[in-house]
Amino acid sequence: MNHNSTAKKAVGLALTLGAVGVGALLTARARATKPSPDDAPDYTGRHASGEMDVEGCTVTIGKPRQELYDHWRDFQNLPKFMENLLEVRPVEGQDKANWRIRAPAGHMVDVVTEVAEDRKSEVIAWRSVEGSEIETTGRVTFTDAPGSRGTRVSLIIGYKPPAGAMGRIFAKAFRREPQIQSRHDLKRFKMLMETGEIATSARTKDQTRKAKMEEEA
């Protein structure tokens, strides 16, 4: 993994987190956007709907809803599977958390988030508070899979490339990254919950992605 592609990944999350006020878009289905509505999730649409990009991804995890919800709801667990999230700390005295994110070129960005929606074993949505360096929102839902197959977990994010000259450059170069990043994060979550670890083909500790990212930071 060379420096370039790591930087690219980092930009990915920065963009993911660059979402703005898309709460309304993040419902399971935005009925109004397809001229001839069907049952497929809105983010699978062939045509862009509105000014915001909405990305979504679903995995089935062989664990009960509650266990998955509980793990995700404890935001301090998120850095275990969200590669560019370095640390999540509760903000004292408030129901908020400080997310420290790896940004391009060895930078670090702090974002304060608050919970926008929270229903036990069903849904968690979050967004950055006003005045954050970058703005972010995301929504994860947990529904029973058929029979004994566990839980379907959907992560939906909406984003608008961050503002400013840098933002524009990143957005142009890495348009698809947020989708890839969120899919990867979700699959790592599945690995962690099902197997207790995240697969790596590294032969030595120095070759793991984590080690390489730290080395480059």
Next chain:
Amino acid sequence: MRALTWQGHQDVRVETVDDPEIINPRDAILKITSTAICGSDLHLYDGVIPGVLPGDILGHEFMGEVVETGPGSTLQKGQRVIVPFPIACGQCFHCTIEQFSCCENSNPVEKQDLTAPLYGHPLTGIFGYSHLAGGYSGGQAEYVRVPFSDVGPVVVPDHLTDDQVLFLTDILPTGWQAAEYAEIGPDDTVAVWGCGPVGLFAVQSAIAMGAAKVIAIDHYPHRLELAKKLGAEIVNFRESNVLQALMEMSGGLGVDAVIDAVGMEAHGFAADNLADAVKQKVGIGADRAHVLRQAILACRKGGRVSIPGVYGGLADKFPTGALMEKALKVRTGQTHVHKYTKMLLEKIEKGELDTTFLISHHLPLEDAAEGYRNFHDKQDEWTKVILRPGMERGTARAGQAQETQQA
């Protein structure tokens, strides 16, 4: 440690590389005692499976002694184990229904994007089998890191030699699964293309499952001879018209089941194969599907097509019409090795299956490159090569009677 590394097209070398380490809790490290070269490795050697990088360690058929374990491993130091070639977590949906080679959790997330666009789903992790299958270091080395070591490895009893149990890692279960997929009944005639290790074990399995007649097809006299010794009738495609021969030998009905144990690098000068070979050379992901086409044509109406042979890309002139109009049933895939290891180990112990008859050479790991060259260029005599890290350089031994010296 020393390890066999891929360097480029038909260029492999034994080099000194970093030793593996325990990384995840369920990992174990093995000290390799025996490791084989597989027909699948030849696809990498020939560069027809992409995604291998210079320096990658090959090898997915290996066994050895446990020398280190992570806290989540159930193995103990000193145990002697064989390791299935697909890497499986044991806990995902596919693993729980015994589709181990379809495990969702063994190919690292960032590598999954290499194959998902081509196949609709990512490949499962496989040892030493390109970055498409995860980029794991293989076992043609002195040591190997084995993930999910609580699921795959099987402890083997001391009274069985390496030669007897090594093929539990791949080709023995692969031949068995191929025959199982042929759904053999007592009156059935089964045709097997390819008398390499996979084809030979498919022949042996088909006979063990009670087929009335098994017909083996190849062009190498010695390999055909091995099939004949197992009890098969043989057809040399350089001497006989295969389709006509199979129709006649199955009483004009067509064979009840066909097994393609050749895969994407079919030999021969049939027109379709030559066209495929050109496309494969220019690197557009073309499979040489000559054998599969022939097998489909040879299969009787309503019969079964079993495909253990590996394909990786796309095939032209695929006989969709014959497939549909003849009502054929197709089964294929990388072998769900984990599903078969214990059952086949029992059969080896009881002496019901001979696993050593096809071994032609033992080489020191140091001479692995020579092993590749000969297994590739002199297929007739070099039927199966076993590499041993401990063996001294230049001490190649032919034949299977190497049972005496177990470490």
